[in-house]
Amino acid sequence: MGVKNLFAISENKNSLGSKFRQKRFRYFLKLLSSVESDPIRILDVGGKESFWVLNQFHQRKDVQITLLNLEASDLKYDNFSSVRGDATDLSEYAENSFDLVFSNSVIEHLHSFENQIKMAKECQRVGIKHFIQTPNRYFFMEPHYLLPFFQFLPKKLQYFILTKTKVSRLKKWNASFARQYIDEIRLMSKSEMSKLFPGSILYREKFLWMSKSFTAHNLESPQSKGEPGS
Structure with missing residues (x-):
């Protein structure tokens, strides 16, 4: 593994960021079993098809994933759809339109706390469940x-x-x-995430005994009870 790959963006599978994302996704998979819909309707705010393909979701016919970004993109697999949208205004979707709203390292890219509040409210409105991750403002290493x-x-x-x-x-x-x-970029603190996602579990991703990132979710499974860092 070269040094440049190690410090590349998270989309590079050999980067540090990618390693952390994969560990986080394994945690997510344990929780996803609590969603009993068939198919499971997932809205990924700011996500890419390649991320889900890396985790073999293009082979899952029990899952339908809508990718929402500032611009729509071309897709390869039938269980994905791509739409143009704004994370702070999901008014095109009714309440509980999705079984799960998923978002990975997006909410910190919204310029202001006001916009972050809007995104948090919209994700909780349109999704029955949510899984929203962001880096910790007070972790020593700025991840971007x-x-x-x-x-x-x-x-x-x-x-x-x-x-x-x-x-x-x-x-x-x-x-x-x-x-x-x-x-x-406006990084968020633990207290801000708790305020924006009241009643959610706040999973803390640890590195060197410090919280590297926070994930607010309201998913439940036997494996998640007593999860270290929750």
Whole structure:
């Protein structure tokens, strides 16, 4: 495994981010058994078909997955559909339209806490169940840039580091892409996630005895009872 692969984006199966996502998904699979619908209707907010294919969901005829993103995309498999939409406004869907709303590392990309509140409310309105994950603001390593405590630096300094050095993911960032990321990312704390998803289990993904990320969900299964970090 090369160093560049190790520090690549989460879509790279050899990256650290991908390893954590796969561990989290195994936890999700244990919980999914509590959903008894056939087929299970899943709305993935901000997701990609490739993520589910990696986990063999293209072979599951008992699951129908709707991928909602800012732009629709072409798909390969019949049990997937792609729609254009806004995570903060799912008014095209009625209450409880889906058995489960799933979202992985999306809610921190909404610019403001007001928008994060809107997304949380919409996900809980249209989904009977939900599984919403986000990085922990107070984890020492900022996951988007892979730099320690980067989230606490002034934005001007963040921009300089990203565009003038190669310390973030071993590359210089494109100027417009760096500005977009800096403007849109707002990491969330445990207390904020608890506030946005009242009554949900807050699963804490641990690394070096610290909470790397939080997942708010209301799924139940025998395996989830007493789950460490819940």
